[in-house]
Amino acid sequence: xxxxxxxxxxxxxxxxxxxxxxxxxxxxxxxxxxxxxxxxxxxxxxxxxxxxxxxxxxxxxxxxxxxxxxxxxxxxxxxxxxxxxxxxxxxxxxxxxxxxxxxxxxxxxxxxx
Amino acid sequence: xxxxxxxxxxxxxxxxxxxxxxxxxxxxxxxxxxxxxxxxxxxxxxxxxxxxxxxxxxxxxxxxxxxxxxxxxxxxxxxxxxxxxxxxxxxxxxxxxxxxxxxxxxxxxxx
Numbered sequence: 001x002x003x004x005x006x007x008x009x010x011x012x013x014x015x016x017x018x019x020x021x022x023x024x025x026x027x028x029x030x031x032x033x034x035x036x037x038x039x040x041x042x043x044x045x046x047x048x049x050x051x052x053x054x055x056x057x058x059x060x061x062x063x064x065x066x067x068x069x070x071x072x073x074x075x076x077x078x079x080x081x082x083x084x085x086x087x088x089x090x091x092x093x094x095x096x097x098x099x100x101x102x103x104x105x106x107x108x109x110x111x112x113x
Numbered sequence: 114x115x116x117x118x119x120x121x122x123x124x125x126x127x128x129x130x131x132x133x134x135x136x137x138x139x140x141x142x143x144x145x146x147x148x149x150x151x152x153x154x155x156x157x158x159x160x161x162x163x164x165x166x167x168x169x170x171x172x173x174x175x176x177x178x179x180x181x182x183x184x185x186x187x188x189x190x191x192x193x194x195x196x197x198x199x200x201x202x203x204x205x206x207x208x209x210x211x212x213x214x215x216x217x218x219x220x221x222x223x224x
Contacts, residue, residue, distance in 0.1 A: 004155075033211060043201055045156070045215035091155055099169035100146050100158030101213060 002027050004094050006104035013082055014112050021077045021107045023092030029053075034068065034075045035093040035101065045091070051075065082111045115140065117206050117216035125222045126194050134189040134219045138206030144168075145187040146213055147179055148203040156203055162187055191221075199223045 003026040013019050025034065036048040049059065051068050059066045063083075067076045079086055089108045093101040118137045126132050138145050144163040148156035158171035162181035181187045185206075191198055201220050205213035 035212065037215075042217065043220075044217045045203065045205075047212050047214055050212045093155075095211075100148065100161050100171060101156070102158070103155030106155050 002094050002096065002102045004092050004102055004104035006090075006092055006107050008107045009105070010108045010110070012110040012112060015084055016081050018078060018080050019082050019109065019111075021079075021090050021092075021109065023075045023077065023104060025073050025075065025092070025094045027094060027096060029096045031096070033095045035095070036066065036075075036077050037091045037093060037103075039089040039091060039106070041088070048077075079109075084111050084113055087111045117204055117214055119202075119204050119216040119219050121219060122217070123220045123222075125224060127224055128194055128196060130194050131190065131192050132194060132221060134191075134202050134204075134221070135186065136189070136204030136206075136216060137186045138204075139208075139214055142206035142208050142214075143185055144207040145181055145185065146205045146207065147187070147189045148205065148215075149173070149198075150201040150203055150218070152200070159189070194223045196223050 005024045032053045034051045038046045049066055056068050063080045065078045087110050089106045091106045092104045095101050120135045146161040147159040149159055150156040159173050160179045161169040165181045176192045179189045199222050201218045203215050203218045205215045207213045
């Protein structure tokens with residue numbers, strides 16, 4: 001069965017600090033997709049990134065970076081030089097390409113000025 | 114291009130009633146998925162439709178049903194509402210089977 005675990009329920013840092021959100025997943029498939037979504041207070045889930053199981057290259061997009069390691073079944077998300085606007089709930093999700101996404105419980109990130 | 118739209122934004126119903134939620138996908142997207150998000154938790158998959166056919170169903174009772182129309186819009190129906198059905202209902206559209214783009218959600222309160 002598929003499962004996504006985000007062990008950090010809440011993280012609070014001061015602006016400009018770097019912060020890493022952890023994500024560990026379980027799947028029996030060899031082909032799968034991993035995602036990160038951001039949910040601001042408005043409630044709409046905003047797509048951030050998708051990685052497939054065959055591509056372990058780390059990715060950087062501005063202040064955001066993602067570290068995918070199949071050996072540890074992890075897909076961690078780092079925000080560099082955090083800003084107040086980064087405050088939101090972040091969800092890691094898994095898909096085996098057939099059904100819907102399986103989400104983790106989410107990490108509530110608060111960036112304090 | 115317009116994103117995923119959902120209606121209504123908010124809804125208050127009484128236990129035992131029926132509710133219909135609506136979703137319009139991004140233009141060109143043929144797949145729609147529905148999720149339930151209870152406060153403080155991650156979204157839970159309810160249904161996925163592609164080309165008007167059900168392609169996947171999560172672990173939800175038969176009180177939940179959905180359909181997709183020829184224009185790819187979709188409805189989620191919930192019968193015999195329970196207090197536990199109170200949640201944010203999210204619709205997502207997909208061009209293929211990969212990244213899903215979510216709408217703003219419908220917040221349902223059952224009293």
